[in-house]
Amino acid sequence: MRDILPAEKSFREQLLAIVRANYISRGFQEIETPALEDLSKLTSGQGGDNEKLVFQVLKRGEELEQAQAAGASLADLGLRFDLTVPLTRYYASNHSKLPRVLKALQVGPVWRAERPQKGRYRQFLQCDIDIIGDSTMLAEAELLSASLSALEAVGLEDATIRLNHRQLLSENIAGLGVASEDALKAMIIIDKLDKIGVAGVRTELEEAFGPEVAAAGHSWLSSLDQTEFPEALKPLVEALSDLGPRLRYDASLVRGMGYYTGAIFEIEHPAATSSIGGGGRYDSMVGKWLGTEVPAVGISLGIERIIELAKLPEIETSNTVLLIESEAHAVLALKLQAELIESGSSCRIEIRQKNIKAQLSNLATQGFDSFASVGDGIKSVSELDIRKLD
Amino acid sequence: MRDILPAEKSFREQLLAIVRANYISRGFQEIETPALEDLSKLTSGQGGDNEKLVFQVLKRGEELEQAQAAGASLADLGLRFDLTVPLTRYYASNHSKLPRVLKALQVGPVWRAERPQKGRYRQFLQCDIDIIGDSTMLAEAELLSASLSALEAVGLEDATIRLNHRQLLSENIAGLGVASEDALKAMIIIDKLDKIGVAGVRTELEEAFGPEVAAAGHSWLSSLDQTEFPEALKPLVEALSDLGPRLRYDASLVRGMGYYTGAIFEIEHPAATSSIGGGGRYDSMVGKWLGTEVPAVGISLGIERIIELAKLPEIETSNTVLLIESEAHAVLALKLQAELIESGSSCRIEIRQKNIKAQLSNLATQGFDSFASVGDGIKSVSELDIRKLD
Numbered sequence: 001m002r003d004i005l006p007a008e009k010s011f012r013e014q015l016l017a018i019v020r021a022n023y024i025s026r027g028f029q030e031i032e033t034p035a036l037e038d039l040s041k042l043t044s045g046q047g048g049d050n051e052k053l054v055f056q057v058l059k060r061g062e063e064l065e066q067a068q069a070a071g072a073s074l075a076d077l078g079l080r081f082d083l084t085v086p087l088t089r090y091y092a093s094n095h096s097k098l099p100r101v102l103k104a105l106q107v108g109p110v111w112r113a114e115r116p117q118k119g120r121y122r123q124f125l126q127c128d129i130d131i132i133g134d135s136t137m138l139a140e141a142e143l144l145s146a147s148l149s150a151l152e153a154v155g156l157e158d159a160t161i162r163l164n165h166r167q168l169l170s171e172n173i174a175g176l177g178v179a180s181e182d183a184l185k186a187m188i189i190i191d192k193l194d195k196i197g198v199a200g201v202r203t204e205l206e207e208a209f210g211p212e213v214a215a216a217g218h219s220w221l222s223s224l225d226q227t228e229f230p231e232a233l234k235p236l237v238e239a240l241s242d243l244g245p246r247l248r249y250d251a252s253l254v255r256g257m258g259y260y261t262g263a264i265f266e267i268e269h270p271a272a273t274s275s276i277g278g279g280g281r282y283d284s285m286v287g288k289w290l291g292t293e294v295p296a297v298g299i300s301l302g303i304e305r306i307i308e309l310a311k312l313p314e315i316e317t318s319n320t321v322l323l324i325e326s327e328a329h330a331v332l333a334l335k336l337q338a339e340l341i342e343s344g345s346s347c348r349i350e351i352r353q354k355n356i357k358a359q360l361s362n363l364a365t366q367g368f369d370s371f372a373s374v375g376d377g378i379k380s381v382s383e384l385d386i387r388k389l390d
Numbered sequence: 391m392r393d394i395l396p397a398e399k400s401f402r403e404q405l406l407a408i409v410r411a412n413y414i415s416r417g418f419q420e421i422e423t424p425a426l427e428d429l430s431k432l433t434s435g436q437g438g439d440n441e442k443l444v445f446q447v448l449k450r451g452e453e454l455e456q457a458q459a460a461g462a463s464l465a466d467l468g469l470r471f472d473l474t475v476p477l478t479r480y481y482a483s484n485h486s487k488l489p490r491v492l493k494a495l496q497v498g499p500v501w502r503a504e505r506p507q508k509g510r511y512r513q514f515l516q517c518d519i520d521i522i523g524d525s526t527m528l529a530e531a532e533l534l535s536a537s538l539s540a541l542e543a544v545g546l547e548d549a550t551i552r553l554n555h556r557q558l559l560s561e562n563i564a565g566l567g568v569a570s571e572d573a574l575k576a577m578i579i580i581d582k583l584d585k586i587g588v589a590g591v592r593t594e595l596e597e598a599f600g601p602e603v604a605a606a607g608h609s610w611l612s613s614l615d616q617t618e619f620p621e622a623l624k625p626l627v628e629a630l631s632d633l634g635p636r637l638r639y640d641a642s643l644v645r646g647m648g649y650y651t652g653a654i655f656e657i658e659h660p661a662a663t664s665s666i667g668g669g670g671r672y673d674s675m676v677g678k679w680l681g682t683e684v685p686a687v688g689i690s691l692g693i694e695r696i697i698e699l700a701k702l703p704e705i706e707t708s709n710t711v712l713l714i715e716s717e718a719h720a721v722l723a724l725k726l727q728a729e730l731i732e733s734g735s736s737c738r739i740e741i742r743q744k745n746i747k748a749q750l751s752n753l754a755t756q757g758f759d760s761f762a763s764v765g766d767g768i769k770s771v772s773e774l775d776i777r778k779l780d
Binding site for chain 2: 004005006009017030058090093094101111123141145149235238327335337341353363
């Protein structure tokens with residue numbers, strides 16, 4: 001967890017405003033869920049390994065005493081580890097008040113109790129779009145088209161997407177001789193391909209499933225034919241034909257979560273060493289809370305990584321500092337400030353310090369581009385001598 | 391805690407964008423602190439009764455086991471209950487990278503483990519501005535001027551401010567015969583004046599300090615002379631002379647927290663039954679973490695109440711739905727959508743449902759104002775028959 005300084009915060013907020021506006025212009029509607037959810041919802045087996053990383057909130061008052069006395073669970077709430085589990089709970093709680101097809105946008109922090117390590121934070125921002133209630137591939141097409149458009153708007157025109165389909169992957173894994181109940185275990189090994197290579201995957205498959213599966217896996221991964229999209233993905237790729245070579249078939253793409261049921265995708269960028277977003281179809285998750293199945297598909301942008309890479313359009317603003325000699329000029333300074341703001345500038349009031357040179361240089365560093373001294377005799381903005389800061 | 395539906399979320403975000411822009415135009419810089427702070431920082435005696443309402447986060451792994459075995463504290467982190475304690479911790483941690491006078495803006499959720507009751511949430515949004523490093527009343531003047539301006543921008547032109555000064559209040563309380571170590575206790579009783587009236591305050595003062603203090607308190611509160619601002623507040627009121635009768639002296643204004651040292655203020659609005667914001671000067675709080683005293687003053691807007699009262703300027707947007715017969719028209723629909731967005735509209739794609747009347751009426755409820763059917767033969771936006779929704 002970390003503090004965000006003014007310059008970075010300003011950049012983050014500008015970036016989020018662009019991404020938000022982009023998604024909203026495509027008919028996505030922003031929603032919000034609380035940071036805390038019932039712990040039982042967060043540890044119901046939907047969230048894979050992330051469920052082990054939940055920050056748990058201690059029960060309070062009598063309930064805590066009773067739990068301690070009974071040796072029962074001490075926690076009743078948890079901080080969300082992603083935005084997908086809360087979204088499906090939200091849809092189940094509120095579906096009668098929501099449009100039949102919900103196109104949801106969420107921007108918010110999530111928390112994971114990971115060991116502190118470089119570049120990883122225990123609180124970080126996610127930005128998800130999800131479509132709930134549409135079983136057609138129009139939903140996937142909209143998510144991918146909208147996400148690439150949002151990334152373009154923040155200067156990441158070179159983002160590309162790798163696609164796979166969970167059903168194909170399952171078939172391929174069954175073809176290796178892995179029993180269906182072990183499929184997820186095999187997927188988690190194959191998911192490491194990027195990190196440990198084909199030989200590493202072979203070793204782990206051998207440990208888990210014996211030499212025959214390992215040999216079959218090695219042979220499959222060594223000769224993947226990915227030149228052409230498989231039938232299951234063709235309609236989607238055709239709908240996105242404008243994106244052309246920015247879509248790529250990746251037969252070994254897994255995505256860690258157990259809940260995916262259809263197309264899965266990951267967004268890459270040449271300047272990033274790992275993916276900058278990802279998602280997929282998860283048609284049975286909403287049904288877990290609601291009782292009836294509702295089709296759903298979502299994609300999440302890794303905002304922290306995107307912030308590191310983004311190039312935002314420059315905004316032309318005038319950012320002026322009014323220097324006053326003492327608080328005795330406060331009335332006047334506040335009046336001039338109001339006038340300057342009215343005319344479209346940003347304006348900060350500061351009391352002039354003894355070391356005026358250091359003060360001005362510090363203000364330039366803070367992003368202010370001009371200054372003017374306010375003193376007796378000045379009555380309106382037109383009488384100010386506004387000078388450039390550099 | 392609660393879910394926020396799309397229409398309310400959209401209103402909230404518009405309101406926050408206006409308030410943010412307003413403060414930023416006055417030279418406030420947005421910052422962000424993590425939701426979780428060390429529990430010791432949140433329970434150091436600065437936060438008054440709120441310290442009892444902290445959601446505490448359970449230790450993890452070995453540390454939890456050790457704590458349980460040793461009968462030690464089970465929690466190490468807590469969710470912040472306000473934005474002031476984290477800000478002073480932030481300033482102490484980062485002051486070398488911050489401007490000499492920090493004018494900070496914070497917008498974020500805070501959490502309090504209160505009993506659930508109508509209109510009170512356990513997660514709610516606060517919006518604070520603070521000036522750290524300026525001991526002059528220019529700081530108070532800027533905070534009050536900026537806050538009233540932000541409220542005006544969201545349609546609350548009738549907000550007014552009650553002012554008092556902690557030093558005057560302390561003198562008045564000493565004048566009742568209360569020992570200085572009991573001053574805060576007496577303040578907390580006087581703070582209830584709005585709710586329990588002069589007679590109620592007298593009863594509680596008598597229980598706490600005996601009949602003489604109670605009689606003196608009754609006589610003081612019954613004959614408050616608030617027609618003229620006291621000397622300690624005059625320079626501030628003069629600096630804000632443009633606000634005229636929107637500032638009012640309230641000799642019995644207390645504000646619950648123990649950390650205030652100077653001017654204190656509360657914002658009221660005729661349509662609200664309780665205050666919609668408040669704050670004051672807290673010159674010794676930063677010093678608690680940093681070792682050296684740094685002057686500070688802040689004001690917090692009660693965003694949840696403001697959202698209920700606000701009237702936002704209407705935004706003229708065109709919000710179109712493209713209806714397609716099936717996913718087979720996805721390519722075309724995505725192309726037309728991109729064109730419409732390029733021309734400044736918002737545009738959502740939907741598959742036409744059997745009950746088209748119900749679908750269109752639902753879309754109108756969701757804020758869409760027009761629709762067009764996309765089918766064979768249509769190649770560009772100019773060929774669309776865009777019709778009004780009502």
